[in-house]
Amino acid sequence: MNNREIVVTEVALRDGSHAVNHSFTIEQVSRVVKALDDANVPFIEVSHGDGLGGSSIQYGFSNTNEMELIEAAVDAAENSAISVLLLPGIGTVEQLKEAHKLGAKMVRVATHVTEADVSKQHISLGKELGMETVGFLMMSHMVPAEKLLEQALLMESYGADTVYVVDSAGALLPHEVKERIKLLKSNLKVDIGFHAHNNLSLAMANTLAAIEEGATRIDGSVRCLGAGAGNTQTEVLVSVLERMNITTGIDVYKMMDLAEELVAPILQEPQEITKGSLVLGYAGVYSSFLLHAYRAAEKYHLDPRDILIELGNRKVVGGQEDMIIDVASELAGYKIS
Amino acid sequence: MNNREIVVTEVALRDGSHAVNHSFTIEQVSRVVKALDDANVPFIEVSHGDGLGGSSIQYGFSNTNEMELIEAAVDAAENSAISVLLLPGIGTVEQLKEAHKLGAKMVRVATHVTEADVSKQHISLGKELGMETVGFLMMSHMVPAEKLLEQALLMESYGADTVYVVDSAGALLPHEVKERIKLLKSNLKVDIGFHAHNNLSLAMANTLAAIEEGATRIDGSVRCLGAGAGNTQTEVLVSVLERMNITTGIDVYKMMDLAEELVAPILQEPQEITKGSLVLGYAGVYSSFLLHAYRAAEKYHLDPRDILIELGNRKVVGGQEDMIIDVASELAGYKIS
Numbered sequence: 043m044n045n046r047e048i049v050v051t052e053v054a055l056r057d058g059s060h061a062v063n064h065s066f067t068i069e070q071v072s073r074v075v076k077a078l079d080d081a082n083v084p085f086i087e088v089s090h091g092d093g094l095g096g097s098s099i100q101y102g103f104s105n106t107n108e109m110e111l112i113e114a115a116v117d118a119a120e121n122s123a124i125s126v127l128l129l130p131g132i133g134t135v136e137q138l139k140e141a142h143k144l145g146a147k148m149v150r151v152a153t154h155v156t157e158a159d160v161s162k163q164h165i166s167l168g169k170e171l172g173m174e175t176v177g178f179l180m181m182s183h184m185v186p187a188e189k190l191l192e193q194a195l196l197m198e199s200y201g202a203d204t205v206y207v208v209d210s211a212g213a214l215l216p217h218e219v220k221e222r223i224k225l226l227k228s229n230l231k232v233d234i235g236f237h238a239h240n241n242l243s244l245a246m247a248n249t250l251a252a253i254e255e256g257a258t259r260i261d262g263s264v265r266c267l268g269a270g271a272g273n274t275q276t277e278v279l280v281s282v283l284e285r286m287n288i289t290t291g292i293d294v295y296k297m298m299d300l301a302e303e304l305v306a307p308i309l310q311e312p313q314e315i316t317k318g319s320l321v322l323g324y325a326g327v328y329s330s331f332l333l334h335a336y337r338a339a340e341k342y343h344l345d346p347r348d349i350l351i352e353l354g355n356r357k358v359v360g361g362q363e364d365m366i367i368d369v370a371s372e373l374a375g376y377k378i379s
Numbered sequence: 380m381n382n383r384e385i386v387v388t389e390v391a392l393r394d395g396s397h398a399v400n401h402s403f404t405i406e407q408v409s410r411v412v413k414a415l416d417d418a419n420v421p422f423i424e425v426s427h428g429d430g431l432g433g434s435s436i437q438y439g440f441s442n443t444n445e446m447e448l449i450e451a452a453v454d455a456a457e458n459s460a461i462s463v464l465l466l467p468g469i470g471t472v473e474q475l476k477e478a479h480k481l482g483a484k485m486v487r488v489a490t491h492v493t494e495a496d497v498s499k500q501h502i503s504l505g506k507e508l509g510m511e512t513v514g515f516l517m518m519s520h521m522v523p524a525e526k527l528l529e530q531a532l533l534m535e536s537y538g539a540d541t542v543y544v545v546d547s548a549g550a551l552l553p554h555e556v557k558e559r560i561k562l563l564k565s566n567l568k569v570d571i572g573f574h575a576h577n578n579l580s581l582a583m584a585n586t587l588a589a590i591e592e593g594a595t596r597i598d599g600s601v602r603c604l605g606a607g608a609g610n611t612q613t614e615v616l617v618s619v620l621e622r623m624n625i626t627t628g629i630d631v632y633k634m635m636d637l638a639e640e641l642v643a644p645i646l647q648e649p650q651e652i653t654k655g656s657l658v659l660g661y662a663g664v665y666s667s668f669l670l671h672a673y674r675a676a677e678k679y680h681l682d683p684r685d686i687l688i689e690l691g692n693r694k695v696v697g698g699q700e701d702m703i704i705d706v707a708s709e710l711a712g713y714k715i716s
Contacts, residue, residue, distance in 0.1 A: 215622060216587065242622075243577075243615045247584030250553065266651065278580045278652055281661045285552060285579075294661075295684060302654035312649040314603065315615055317639035324618045324631075347632060 046291040048253060048283060051085040051148075051261050052078055052276055053237070054305060055115070056127055058267035059091035060329075062310055064104040068114045074304055075118040078264075081296035083276075085148055087125040088115040091269060093152060094126055094133030094141060101132070109140055116145030123147035123174070130160045135167055142171045150206070151197075152178035154359055155185050158193035165200040176235065176259075177202035183213040183326055184357050187225045194226050204233040204259050209248065212241030212270055212319070213326035213354075216251040227256035235259030240271040241323025243315055246282065249274045253288070264297065265305040266313035270322060270329055277301040325350035328360045338370035348373055383628040385590060385620060388422040388485075388598050389415055389613055390574070391642060392452070393464055395604035396428035397666075399647055401441040405451045411641055412455040415601075418633035420613075422485055424462040425452040428606060430489060431463055431470030431478060438469070446477055453482030460484035460511070467497045472504055479508045487543070488534075489515035491696055492522050495530035502537040513572065513596075514539035520550040520663055521694050524562045531563050541570040541596050546585065549578030549607055549656070550663035550691075553588040564593035572596030577608040578660025580652055583619065586611045590625070601634065602642040603650035607659060607666055614638040662687035665697045675707035685710055 055071055071088060078086050090096030090108050097104035104111075115124045125148035126141045127133075138149060149168040151161045161177055168175035177197025182190055194205040207222050214222075219236070226234050236252035238245035238261070249260055262279045266272030277297035280290050306312075322329055327350050335353070339346035349370050358365045392408055408425060415423050427433030427445050434441035441448075452461045462485035463478045464470075475486060486505040488498045498514055505512035514534030519527055531542040544559050551559075556573070563571050573589035575582035575598070586597055599616045603609030614634035617627050643649075659666055664687050672690070676683035686707050695702045 215619070216584070240580075242619050243583040243612055244619065246580040247553070247587065250584065275580055275652055277654075278657055281657060282552070282579050282581065285661065295682065298654050298657060298684075306653075312651040314649040314651060315612055316643075317614075317635050320615055320618060320635060324622065345632065347635075 045289055046084065047258065047289045049084050049259050050276065050279070050290050050292060051087055051125060051259065052083050052264060053087045053261050053273060054263040054265070054267040054276070055111075056087040056089045057091060057263055057269050057273060059089070059104070060269035061267055061272070061313070062308065064090060064097065064102045066111055067106055068110055070308055071111045072114045072118045074300070075115045075122065077296070077300035077304055079119045079122040081293045081300060082291050083122050084291065085125050086115060086119065086122050087127060087150070088112050089127045092132055093129040094137040096132055109144060112141050112146055113144045125150060127152055127178070128164055129153070130164050135163065138164065138167060139171070142173060146173070148174040148176065150176040150178045151202070152180055152208070155179045155182050155190060155193060158196040161197055162200045165197065165202050169201040175201060175203050177205045178208055178237070179206060180208045180210045181359065182207045182209055182222060183211060183218065184359070187222045190222055191225050191229055194230055198230050198232050202232060204235050205230060206235035206237055206259065207252070207257075208237040209239055211326050211328065212239030212245065212323040214244070214248055216244065216247050219248045219251045220255050223252045223255035223257050233258050235261070237261040238274045239268065239323070240266065240273065241315065241319045245272070245274040246279065249279060250282070265301045265309060267305055267309055271315045271319040272313040321347050321350055325354040327354045327358065330360060331363065331366060334363050334366045338366050342370045342374035344370060344373055382626055383421065384595065384626045386421050386596050387613065387616070387627050387629060388424055388462060388596065389420050389601060390424045390598050390610060391600040391602070391604040391613070392448075393424040393426045394428060394600055394606050394610060396426070396441070397606035398604055398609070398650070399645065401427060401434065401439045403448055404443055405447055407645055408448045409451045409455045411637070412452045412459065414633070414637035414641055416456045416459040418630045418637060419628050420459050421628065422462050423452060423456065423459050424464060424487070425449050426464045429469055430466040431474040433469055446481060449478050449483055450481045462487060464489055464515070465501055466490070467501050472500070475501065475504055476508070479510060483510070485511040485513065487513040487515045488539070489517055489545070492516045492518050492527060492530060495533040498534055499537045502534065502539050506538040512538060512540050514542045515545055515574070516543060517545045517547045518696065519544045519546055519559060520548060520555065521696070524559045527559055528562050528566055531567060535567050535569050539569060541572050542567060543572035543574055543596065544589070545574040546576055548663050548665065549576030549582065549660040551581070551585055553581065553584050556585045556588040557592050560589045560592035560594050570595050572598070574598040575611045576605065576660070577603065577610065578652065578656045582609075582611040583616065586616060587619070602638045602646060604642055604646055608652045608656040609650040658684050658687055662691040664691045664695065667697060668700065668703060671700050671703045675703050679707045679711035681707060681710055
């Protein structure tokens, strides 16, 4: 990590899993990891989109067992460290041990922004195993900065080496990112990270805002291969930071080349900001709500956006999909009355 | 323009002309303008990508005479004003008079950032005709802020109602935008505008930076339908500004709908940041250089990016394409010596 002011974690092979219906192959992972390693990317995350153990009827089955993908990634990397994502409740302690045994060097333990307390066991295990261990606070836009700090402090107390502010819905505005990173930076001893989504075309703006306030760990997805509208586009981020004289240690030309030659062909569709991804960022809700909201809207003759925005206002979280019908029927009722 | 803190000009039907090889049809223009008008967009620009008279062997022929497109746009708009772009040297006084006669209400007179003096005649004519008249300083990243101010003051002195900072290559960084807008804002009496390109994924970041420093006129292209990597995506911009409680007067839902239903099908390819557009933004050069640089690179066994970056460093401008071979041969010579 020497001489890197900003340490990048490439997430296309994990966050991008959503965008390709969990269809990554061993050959794709090997080739992309080899090229990222050659470009000197320090961390490369490989897991099901929903983390270890995500392959399931609920989150979508992986075409290839993720442990085989992790193994292929470890084999292909000479210097890059392979990272895995783990959501307590989805991934298990056993799966983390297995990934570690295969050679994964970093684990990112991800919880909803209000549920850091469920990360204790897994963060502790990561440390015990000698892995670099990150706390990953998802849907960080849903709580005020003070609440976020409280949760980040919990993760720090469990032993996390880094705590990430994760803008899962791509809903944060730059001033909101600044406020959050600044508060964490001045109250935590560990490193601060930031993970963006581009639903509001703000991934780069928010990433620069986070760096300005002291975040040193940044996620990107090459060619924007991530869920929703994708993340901060890695090869573009590296180019921008180079123009700003901020070192990432990553070879700009090699990143541009591998994006075009290796990653673009993997995308099922070019990444753009569609109506669906925009609405999610605008409403600040989980992508899993989209289809449910459209169905409920049809049933109750509503605009699905009104439902999504109301869900966002009520801070409905993943797992509460049954609320969607309640909200729709209420909205329909208001309209009649 | 009442109750609009930010006045948006939609440029997809002009800047997007490049992205579709100048193939816009009367039917496309009519339908899109009608929908934009219904969404309450104040200004809609319709011209060849290189402005009035751009249809030519050098800039690419339009499939449909732009005067017919302008007429169709004027007919389709109830409240929106139709704008035309004019580059002195390409478009003529006669063409501007014709567009005005057809009902165009705004003209934007565009020059290279160091050549504002050639805009005098056309800005004066725009004012004489009673049109809203804008000075449009292209490739604004190529000169220091002080030089930009000098050129903007010239346009103001000719009678421009607004002066735009135009980031033609998508090369400006947010702090560079702030510096430029701030200086113009504190020295000009007229309104300040900003036109972004997304080559470095900074269109939204730069637009917000411009607004923060006092720009009140902003360009966007719906569905990112513009040259290079496209512009600030209009429907996303309107959503973000609404979230920031900054009024544009534009209906967010209608913009989202027309982007998805009417404009997305017009794009020949979804808009994404490719290697080509990224390199242009990174090097800060005209898009017309790209093909020439790739050819020269092949001839001299160079990386085309090295040529483009050197062209950017030397501030080579459009029309100086013959410099590309000179630079390539020099770079190749340095390698041998």
